Amino acid sequence: QSALTQPASVSGSPGQSITISCTGTSSDIGGYNYVSWYQQHPGKAPKLMIYDVTNRPSGVSNRFSGSKSGNTASLTISGLQAEDEADYYCSSYTTSTYVVFGGGTNLTVL
Amino acid sequence: QVQLQESGPGLVKPSETLSLTCAVSGGSISAYFWNWIRQPPGRGLEWIGYVYYSGNANYSPSLNRRVAISVDTSKNQFSLKLNSVTAADTAVYFCARGVTTAAFDIWGQGTMVTVSS
Numbered sequence: 001q002s003a004l005t006q007p008a009s010v011s012g013s014p015g016q017s018i019t020i021s022c023t024g025t026s027s028d029i030g031g032y033n034y035v036s037w038y039q040q041h042p043g044k045a046p047k048l049m050i051y052d053v054t055n056r057p058s059g060v061s062n063r064f065s066g067s068k069s070g071n072t073a074s075l076t077i078s079g080l081q082a083e084d085e086a087d088y089y090c091s092s093y094t095t096s097t098y099v100v101f102g103g104g105t106n107l108t109v110l
Numbered sequence: 111q112v113q114l115q116e117s118g119p120g121l122v123k124p125s126e127t128l129s130l131t132c133a134v135s136g137g138s139i140s141a142y143f144w145n146w147i148r149q150p151p152g153r154g155l156e157w158i159g160y161v162y163y164s165g166n167a168n169y170s171p172s173l174n175r176r177v178a179i180s181v182d183t184s185k186n187q188f189s190l191k192l193n194s195v196t197a198a199d200t201a202v203y204f205c206a207r208g209v210t211t212a213a214f215d216i217w218g219q220g221t222m223v224t225v226s227s
Contacts, residue, residue: 003154036213038155045204045220046155051213089155093212097170101155 004029004090004102011108017078020105022090023071028100030071034093037066037075040104041086049088050075077107085109112137114205114218122199122225128192132205132218139163139181143208144188146179148201149220156201160208161188195225 005023012018022029022037029035035053038046048057050066053073063078073092077084090102118130132144146158159169161179169177173192181188192199202220209215 032211034211034213038214045217046214047217048209048213048215051210051215057209057215091155091157091212097157097172098160098168099157099212101157104154 004092004100006088006090006102006105008103009106009108011110012077012080013110014080014082016080017076018080018107019077020075020088020090020107022073022075022092022102024073024092024094024100025071027096028071028092028094029068029073031095032093033068035066035068035073036091037064037073038089038091039084039086040089046089080109082109112207112216114207114216116203116205116218116221118221118223120222120224122195122223123227124196124225125194128190128195128199128203128223128225130190130203130205130221130223131187132189133185133187134207135186139183139186139188144179144181145206145208145214146190147204147206147214148199149204150198150201158190158192158203197225199223200225 037050040046053068088105115133140163143160145160161167161181178191204220205218206214207216
């Protein structure tokens with residue numbers, strides 16, 4: 001099972017909005033509404049930011065939002081802040097391996 | 111709130127068995143799916159497998175022949191065993207709670223395991 005495809009890096013200035021894409025296939029993202037997004041700061045455990053495509057866990061800022069179209073899911077961060085600088089991983093349910101992760105995207109806040 | 115804590119050897123010799131335990135505190139293990147996920151240095155995340163409190167387990171096909179995950183409800187913990195390890199198994203190993211299908215809402219801090227002689 002190949003990893004989901006994410007851009008290696010994205011960047012934005014404070015206050016701006018950025019979007020991170022995550023492309024899979026009809027066997028994962030396109031077939032199920034079980035896409036999640038994680039934020040990981042260096043040396044820390046991942047933190048769940050979005051689950052089931054669009055849902056935010058309690059305590060996660062509403063600046064984070066998720067969406068999906070076809071085989072591609074997206075994470076949008078609005079009102080970019082310095083603390084948002086981190087690695088972001090998408091994941092999806094897949095019938096073949098239960099869950100597959102993306103390769104990760106490094107977000108730089110300029 | 112629920113917290114997870116991994117424990118186990120940080121160094122394992124090639125061909126031997128990697129054994130880790132995840133202690134669940136602040137809540138009961140008798141619900142949810144309990145997962146192991148690893149991250150090689152500088153790389154992305156890889157799901158290893160999960161165990162339900164009933165003992166039913168599901169593993170990644172790529173590791174299926176070498177892995178076993180078990181649960182001990184009396185101790186509120188679950189464990190990972192990965193046999194015949196090689197350098198490719200060197201990674202930070204995380205335990206995590208499955209909140210819905212293929213989503214993990216609570217993670218341990220992670221423990222680094224190095225495979226080396």
